[in-house]
Amino acid sequence: MTKRWLMALGLLVSVFSWQAHAELVIEITGGSEVALPIALVPFGISGPAGPVDMSEVIRNDLAGSGRFAPLAKQDLISQPHEQAEVNFADWRLLKAEGLLVGKVNSVDGQTYDVQFQLFDVYKGQQLVGKRYQVPASGLRRLAHQIADQVYQALTGDIGVFATRLAFVTVIKNNDGSKRFALQVSDADGANPRTVLQSKEPIMSPNWSPDGERLSYVSFENGKTEIFVQEMTSGRRDSVASFKGINSAPSWSPDGKKLALTLSKGGNPEIYILNVATGNLSRVTHNSQSIDTEAVWLPNGKEILFTSDRGGKPQIYKVSIDGGQATRVTFEGNYNSSPDVSPDGRFLAMVHGVSGRYYIAVQDLASGAVQVLTETGRDESPSFAPNSRMILYATERNGKGVLAAVSVDGRIQQRLGEAGIDVREPAWSPIRK
Amino acid sequence: MKVINLVTVSLLLMAISGCSSLGSSKKDADSMQGDVAVEDRNADSSGLEGGRAYGSDMNSEKQVVVGEDGYQDAQFNDPSSPLSHRVVYFDYDSSSVRAEDLPILEAHAAYLSAHPNVNIRVEGHTDDRGSREYNLALGERRALAIRQILMLQGASINQFQVTSYGEERLAAEGYDESVWSKNRRVELTYLGR
Known part of the structure; x- marks a missing residue:
């Protein structure tokens, strides 16, 4: 390794050193009474232990979801690592409904052989059992994937622990200047990595449906501009830098188009951009109002968006081919930042009441609205890909933090961190 | 290497x-x-x-x-000149210019009209409540309202660079009206060229 390379490395390390303090940690602030008792036996380890404590990652995922109540470690009656070592009667006494056991074997110090088995304790049957070979760098992700399989087998819902979060962080320097970063972390907030860093604001990250690209707004050239960035290569393209506002990008369900807000015609309007061809079509034509924050319905043919055409911001629906928009929200005089659940059933939004802003959810079929949060400084709702949780930005002790709430409001999570502002979260789709 | x-x-x-x-x-x-x-x-x-x-x-x-x-600032530092006032404030969720600010805007319009080679950056901002994207649009609406007044009084459309930062560049941080009112603003910056 040459001296120059070491210098370059030092530069990068200095850029990244603060990240060590930026890790998000999930904290359950309100739980569900129906949390399922489950026994999570620490995996047996043979050979050198890997860099990740998989059992701990799985435990944190399942406990953090609010839907499981893992038995305390000291209550585990024995330490089985495979079916032959399991005495189901013992676990029935402990009233565990599920039992997870497994083994991690180091094959050559770099590759790991991992197996797990999940049992229905009362039936004494295996529900899922799998074996994998992964590199050390894949252990954390595999732990999340095992947690997903446990979650799915016992709740019937799709697990989202192996997904990712994108969000914007802001650090204030001593000279008053700021440093903005677009970061991506695991769904539990662990393992944050910076994908874009800038001295100017970054806004509105939005995942492509395949999870390979993020679109976002960057002020790096002194005005709003929409970029698409490939996650793996780091390649980024400016896709909209018209005169006026270029903002609120939202990927279509087929991943080919972006809905955007552009004010190049003198007023903020919704447009649809074909990303490959650059072809642009205008959706809204309302020269007196702000039309922005388009999100797609799963049918790929209609969008919801925020408009103050009625005097105050409300959410409307319109076909991407244009035509008459219909109003969707009627409760309260401030509803904005729509996000539609991937199953198409719910609309999450920012709901303003007397200058305070909450996350609310509206059942799109019945129109019923439920306010889910309490701080009054809540914004930027983003659905989990399983439609069960809503990630959002709020404030605690004067700092922007992320939190999540279940669609029924019963499970509240906080993703705490130390010292830096976090905002504008976007929950990734499920990786196929 | x-x-x-x-x-x-x-x-x-x-x-x-x-x-x-x-x-x-x-x-x-x-x-x-x-x-x-x-x-x-x-x-x-x-x-x-x-x-x-x-x-x-x-x-x-x-x-x-x-x-x-x-970008660069031009020289407008005489406190006795209305041109030294280059920030205009707004009410909540409003882009209406207050009557007290009209004399200041008149002076800027007159300056721009007399100096057709000088450009001005009109930058709209909001307080940090509610939707960031909506606020971005609201900031632009405020900036355009200022531009409209300056143009009606003689400035030319090609002298303007209109930008909105929404709530992304707060002038003050806090949780009450005294702070929010400082953030709901349009900043005027003369551009040397």
Whole structure:
């Protein structure tokens, strides 16, 4: 390794050193009474232990979801690592409904052989059992994937622990200047990595449906501009830098188009951009109002968006081919930042009441609205890909933090961190 | 060697992303000192096979860093001149200009009219409540309201650079009206050229 390379490395390390303090940690602030008792036996380890404590990652995922109540470690009656070592009667006494056991074997110090088995304790049957070979760098992700399989087998819902979060962080320097970063972390907030860093604001990250690209707004050239960035290569393209506002990008369900807000015609309007061809079509034509924050319905043919055409911001629906928009929200005089659940059933939004802003959810079929949060400084709702949780930005002790709430409001999570502002979260789709 | 690679990648990246406005040679030199850097974080996950390639996308997102575009102030520092007032404030969720600000705007319009080669940046801002995207649009609406008044009084449309930062550049931080009212503003900046 040459001296120059070491210098370059030092530069990068200095850029990244603060990240060590930026890790998000999930904290359950309100739980569900129906949390399922489950026994999570620490995996047996043979050979050198890997860099990740998989059992701990799985435990944190399942406990953090609010839907499981893992038995305390000291209550585990024995330490089985495979079916032959399991005495189901013992676990029935402990009233565990599920039992997870497994083994991690180091094959050559770099590759790991991992197996797990999940049992229905009362039936004494295996529900899922799998074996994998992964590199050390894949252990954390595999732990999340095992947690997903446990979650799915016992709740019937799709697990989202192996997904990712994108969000914007802001650090204030001593000279008053700021440093903005677009970061991506695991769904539990662990393992944050910076994908874009800038001295100017970054806004509105939005995942492509395949999870390979993020679109976002960057002020790096002194005005709003929409970029698409490939996650793996780091390649980024400016896709909209018209005169006026270029903002609120939202990927279509087929991943080919972006809905955007552009004010190049003198007023903020919704447009649809074909990303490959650059072809642009205008959706809204309302020269007196702000039309922005388009999100797609799963049918790929209609969008919801925020408009103050009625005097105050409300959410409307319109076909991407244009035509008459219909109003969707009627409760309260401030509803904005729509996000539609991937199953198409719910609309999450920012709901303003007397200058305070909450996350609310509206059942799109019945129109019923439920306010889910309490701080009054809540914004930027983003659905989990399983439609069960809503990630959002709020404030605690004067700092922007992320939190999540279940669609029924019963499970509240906080993703705490130390010292830096976090905002504008976007929950990734499920990786196929 | 790797330093050179890093710089090459940075420059390639700037070319790809069309950062021509970053492109003074001084800026480029700054960039080479580390402001624009791409890091390959994929180095530890190469060559892995498996039933499914678990881990192949862990830490695989590349980092991109971008610099700042700047602009210059002109000389308007005489406190007795209305031209020294270059911030106009607004009511909540409003883009209506207050009567007390009209004399200030008249003076700026007269200056622009008398100096057709001078440009002005009109930058709209909001307080930090509610939707960031909606606030971005509201900031633009405020900036356009100011531009409209300046144009009605003689400034020419091509003297303007209108920008909105929404709630992304707060003048003050806090949780009450005294703070919010400082943030709901349009800032005027004369551009030397």
